[in-house]
Amino acid sequence: MKVGLFIPCYVDQFYPQVGIATLQILEKIGLEVEFPLRQTCCGQPMANSGFEADSEPVMRLFVQHFKDYEYIVAPSGSCVLHVRERYEHLGHSAEITHIREKTFELCDFLVDVMKITDFGAVFPHKVGLHLSCHGQRGLRQAQSSEIVGEDFSKLKLLLSHVKGLELVDLDRKDECCGFGGTFCVSEEAVSARMGIDRVHDHEKHHAEVITGGDMSCLMHLEGIIRRQKKNIKVMHFAEILANH
Incomplete structure (x- = not known):
């Protein structure tokens, strides 16, 4: 292939x-x-x-x-x-x-x-999972909380096979981070406030790393983390799966 x-x-x-x-x-x-x-x-x-x-x-x-x-x-x-x-x-x-x-x-x-979920990855850290709107609600990679149905998450499935990784439970697991592409420029204050809320949710549950499938969302959160000098990292899930 x-x-x-x-x-x-x-x-x-x-x-x-x-x-x-x-x-x-x-x-x-x-x-x-x-x-x-x-x-x-x-x-x-x-x-x-x-x-x-x-x-x-x-x-x-x-x-x-x-x-x-x-x-x-x-x-x-x-x-x-x-x-x-x-x-x-x-x-x-x-x-x-x-x-x-x-x-x-x-x-x-x-x-x-490919129907492969275990890559032999090792990542001994507490991780918070950020589900991007495009991935979750557009590509249907996870169940949305506003829709009644069976709970599932493809990203959570991949991370569940990573040795040593502890996935933390968030208060609002599928809330938008506020990035939204050019939305963060046209509605800067709203975007920043939404991002601050998302970072706080991860911090409250002692996440060491925030991961997800869209670096654009993670970039937005990383900017807030840096400005507020918080001890949290952001990593794309591919970086975690490639870690051995």
Whole structure:
């Protein structure tokens, strides 16, 4: 199986270790992984800011770079959801349909496609799990508290196999962190207040590390942690699964 590795802009620029950890995990389970060197943004920031027409050339470029891979995998629920839902505006050609159907967030790819949940990882720390809105409510990676139904979480399933990891229980396990892409710019005060609340919930339950599937959300929380000089780290779940 040949997999195209899609690394979102903010991961590439600010958290390259997350891309490296993702590559290590995929290669560990025997996949042939390629990183298209000319890949660019998926177009989400422009589209979410009301410039969807201007984002179309970027989206079409994404299709050209990844059309020949059996699967496209990215460590970002928000970018993957954008590809899956918004690329239908490009049309319904075989190439576009393939891209929309075969682009997976890393957690979904491991659990649903590869059906592997134990990577022999070791991480002896108390960890708080932040469920991003795009991953949870968009990609349906976990049960939402506002919906009646069976409780499940794919990320929690992966973390449950990590030796030494203690997952802490939060008061509000699926509340938004307030990042919301450009929302944190247009509604700075509200965004910051929401982020402070989320950090406090993790701190209250003595989490040493906050993890999740979207580095954008974790970046928002990390900024608050740094400003308030709190002794908590943020790590993408791929970094934890790659830790041995």
